[in-house]
Amino acid sequence: MTLGLGVWGGTGMDAAMWLPLAVSALFWLLAAPVGRRLPPATAVRALTAAMVATALATGFVLAAAALLVLGQAPPVAALGEWSATALATGDPVPLALGGLAAVTVAGLGAAVLRRVVHTVRDLLRSARACRALGPAVAGLVVVEDDAPEAFALPGLTGRVVVSTAMLRALPADERRVLLAHEAAHLRHRHHLYMIVAELAASANPLLRPAARVVGRSVERWADEVAAVEVGDRPLAARALVRAGLARAAAQRTAPALALSGVDGDLVDRTRALLTAPAPRRPLLAGLVAALVVLTGAAVLVTAHGTEDRFEAAQTVYAAQP
């Protein structure tokens, strides 16, 4: 924790500034095992909240470090009416590190903006598609097509879109699983969690694995809702497998089908349905929450320390003749 920011008058600001980065690294390492152990709904909620807190905290400490260095530039100091030399005395943020922080925070800010633009465009496209697919009784759109497809299209009301090939591939009880799964995506607004997780990962690339875990857990969440609705876990597992095999068969005849690479997920989802639901593990969920609180505290300490530093520099400036 002494990688160069120094200790400012024992405020603990040094350690505090590094803490969000340390927590991010922890998420990088532990998001996948934590996601596997928590019930999927808990995993989605806890991880998404933790990701938002961590991304904001990381952005904040990077901005503070950048500000402490940029503030030493004479024109900036004159504008802010503080003493550049006073800001630079003591145990300041090294110029190089502050510069790096400034570049990083600018780059990540741009990445977030780009992500926001993409997301808005995707949501508009989705809403337009909902309208274009025409009226949907009970929120279901059946598309006459030989490719087995089924997906949820979020919008103001949302649509479940299923192709006739998919419906023909499944017996009635498994069709019920599929419909319950897609309805669960819409009812629990899963797309919002995914959008927020993606935004957090754009703001802090160390959170990228956690965003993938959220994406996977959202599918598992919908699987679990469907399994409860039909009251039969093996039945839910059978529906998944049969739909997966139908898609695989269609891919062989039409390999040009849209690709979106998701790793051996379906196997994991099926296995999870063939075993008992995950226990609640309040301790693990509490641990994630504790990390969020710790990150929040680090932000407060950093904010306080940075403010103190600038105030001291302003006092020096005011005392100058």
Place this chain on the structure above:
Amino acid sequence: MPTIGRRKGALEQEVLAALAAAGRPLTAAEVLADLGDGLAYTTVMTTLSRLHAKGALTRRHSGRAYAYALHGGDAASVGASVTAHRMHRLLEAGSDRAGVLARFVEELPPEDEQLLADLLAAATRAGEQA
């Protein structure tokens, strides 16, 4: 595990799905036979009438009963192919993990196919024991 029963609108969706899967007009008795699952004939009948009233289904006499079909569900109509085209475009555009589309199942690597077939057998056995 307790069953929480059908959510609102679920039965309507299941009836629509059954008619789409059959690809031909079905009577209430045929829909009931397909859905099974302890449903009452009158429940299926009511759902079919309601869907017909909403304009989602067409019906014609088939003997003494009505046979129901999806509205515009006759294969290869122009409207259907436009919709299918739209769906594919949407899937191609939305494959960037934005969360805008959530597919039931994604593509799987070929090596997973055998694994899944084995799991299907396991799931079937588990279902029989349950």
